[in-house]
Amino acid sequence: MFRGTSAITLDSKNRITVPTKYREELFADCQGKMVCTVDIQHPCLLLYPLPEWEEIELKLCSLSSMNPQERLLQQVLLGNASDCEIDKSGRLLINGPLRLHANLEKSVMLVGQLKKFEIWSENAWQAQMQKGISQIQSGEIELTDRLLDLSL
């Protein structure tokens, strides 16, 4: 399970360094083979170890390609999905369309979210965190049963 945010740089060859604390687990999970695609709610990317991604592919596969909305979801998620293998110095290559979707420039945030990572531009991530804290504190969040069950 991945957690925590790391500030990393997207270098001139469009690579990001995976923080060493994650490498061992990633190598055990998937020998460094990962899949990166766009997020559909935010300007960020989702990065999965290959086995996790394959489960998502199965779900996408079961959607109906006759339903326009479901088909669109398949097109967006699968169409942007890019195989990324961690190279021998622990770096991942992020291709052009993905960089564009997340507005990635030099300063990038890699955010552990349990079974996957999110990749954000530094600015967008900070904005998202501010929005999150203020929404929760101001009570704009509807407390579903699942949320009430959380005792922190």
Add this chain to the structure above:
Amino acid sequence: MFRGTSAITLDSKNRITVPTKYREELFADCQGKMVCTVDIQHPCLLLYPLPEWEEIELKLCSLSSMNPQERLLQQVLLGNASDCEIDKSGRLLINGPLRLHANLEKSVMLVGQLKKFEIWSENAWQAQMQKGISQIQSGEIELTDRLLDLSL
């Protein structure tokens, strides 16, 4: 179970010393491996022994990432979650975003709260204690069934 408040200092390398009275228990619980994240209601931090945190992660994992509110909560809690291992001289490192959230300066309070700790800036903690006592005394607190069941 942890209880009591300790006044400690955040040093120039952003470390806090865990009071010795807790170390033995913490070492037994989690070999000093802990997780620190933000509190969503107050400007303070929550510090869990790793096994306790993992239970929370399980609950967070069962939230739906398609629901924007539940996803936001995941992002805030997991994104800020930071692995903190007690070092060989009994200290923990507090990273920048966390320090910022709790407005930590030199004087810090470590507050035992049963299965976890809270970390407050000295000022904010004192304000919180005053507010707490006065609200309870003035009867501004709604007495739910669970509270009525408390006999002190």
Add this chain to the structure above:
DNA sequence: ATCAATGTGGGAATAAGTGGGAATTAGTGG
């Protein structure tokens, strides 16, 4: 007052992250 234990500060060693040259591979056109 002295000693022991805890907490604090900071120098030095180690490791991690970054940038970019060089070698290899893949792609394109003649």
Add this chain to the structure above:
DNA sequence: CCACTAATTCCCACTTATTCCCACATTGAT
């Protein structure tokens, strides 16, 4: 099918950050 170009991958060197370790200060007990 070969030659040329472009892109990718590897590897080394540098810088920055983290961790370890030792020494000093403070507290509380004998």
